[in-house]
Amino acid sequence: MSGSMGKVAMGAGGAVVVTVAVFGLLVVSASGGGAAPTPGGSATTGNLDASKVPSEYLAWVQKAGVCDAVPGALSPQVIAAQIEAESNWQPKVVSPAGAEGISQFMPDTWKDWGKDENDDHDGGSPKDPPDAIMAQGRYDCYLAGEVQKYVKGGQATGDITDLMLAAYNAGPDAVRRNHGVPPIVETMDYVQKIRGLISKYTIPPMDGGPFGDQVVTAARGKLNLPYVWGGGNEHGPTGGGYDCSGLVLYAVYQASSGKIDLPHSSETQVTMGTEVDRNSMKPGDVIGFDLHNNGDYDHIGIYIGNHQMIHAPHTGDVVKVATLDWYEQYPWKVRRFG
Structure with missing residues (x-):
């Protein structure tokens, strides 16, 4: 003391x-x-x-x-x-x-x-x-x-x-x-x-530009909320939390002041916006993952820099920061909305 x-x-x-x-x-x-x-x-x-x-x-x-x-x-x-x-x-x-x-x-x-x-x-x-x-x-x-x-x-x-x-x-x-x-x-x-x-x-200070930084800020505000299947909309959590695509649609909607209203589907979200090479990612970009190698992009997160993302992983977990290391084994799609 x-x-x-x-x-x-x-x-x-x-x-x-x-x-x-x-x-x-x-x-x-x-x-x-x-x-x-x-x-x-x-x-x-x-x-x-x-x-x-x-x-x-x-x-x-x-x-x-x-x-x-x-x-x-x-x-x-x-x-x-x-x-x-x-x-x-x-x-x-x-x-x-x-x-x-x-x-x-x-x-x-x-x-x-x-x-x-x-x-x-x-x-x-x-x-x-x-x-x-x-x-x-x-x-x-x-x-x-x-x-x-x-x-x-x-x-x-x-x-x-x-x-x-x-x-x-x-x-x-x-x-x-x-x-x-x-x-x-x-x-x-x-x-x-x-x-x-x-x-x-x-x-560290973000460098995703005004839009990307706002996407990250919106998502960070939901850290530690529980994963809820089908949870989240453009205004906030539903059922007390978010699933992966619910978190993405919320953050992008908030960053765009309501101008971009994404569907509640990771498979559809990875077809929208502008395609970005993974070597050119910036904070605020959205990353979809094909976790079963079958062409179905069934998980999605928000890149925050330093090879990390914010995502809502699965039932029993919470909105959290995770390294991208484990996801390197799967196909990715990266999209930018701002």
Whole structure:
């Protein structure tokens, strides 16, 4: 957790990481000083990859990852990366030093920042993920404001996000005393780990053009909804979810502002739009697959870049991101609608 006293933190997968203060979350420069002062921060570029966040925590991570007081200092990706490093998404874990819950709060810090967020009448608990995740966001934002004051007052230099997260690990006073990120080996190692985790939870900016990017954005908004045979229409889920062609027709309809209303059939969808070579695909293109090698394109998904697609696979599964590797063995048809 946070503070200026030495603690033992839980690292990714439950490994113990010795730090100056438990509850570290970091994206920092390698040593104090570093980059020139910035008015905000550089939490991330790109959007949260919702497929990487456990569905039961997604809404809370998105809500917590905002700091209006210091724009750009915090993001949902930072929140998610911190949680993985602290507890590996385990809501009941307790560290040897006594840090508790998914966000690994020490009791004294929890008294200042914890409260009941989900109205379950527990009074607020670090072992209740909604309570802990929101407290994590509040404390991050507070620290961003503190280190921003140091930068503006000439007491520290560096990127605000870096300094904010260094303060999580070593305490804000350590940032002030060292005029930037403290040159503590444990802190700097921890920072590099979080830097990598932030990338894991980030979707790079898309390059499918205005239409293709909107197709992807519409589909991403339905991640984790259940597969429902025949589910989905141009306005949203039906029966609580989507099937593969229902997701495609919804996303294309939304991206085209209702001008393109596709049939609810993967076999027909792969005959429409403009044919595209698979080596020239862009985000937002639609890919049909002949999974039985019989000329019947019975599955379809939306390409999102990086050899991945969003699709609704089959009964018992959910709308999700998947690699295209497994589908290489089957015939494809790629179509573009914008």
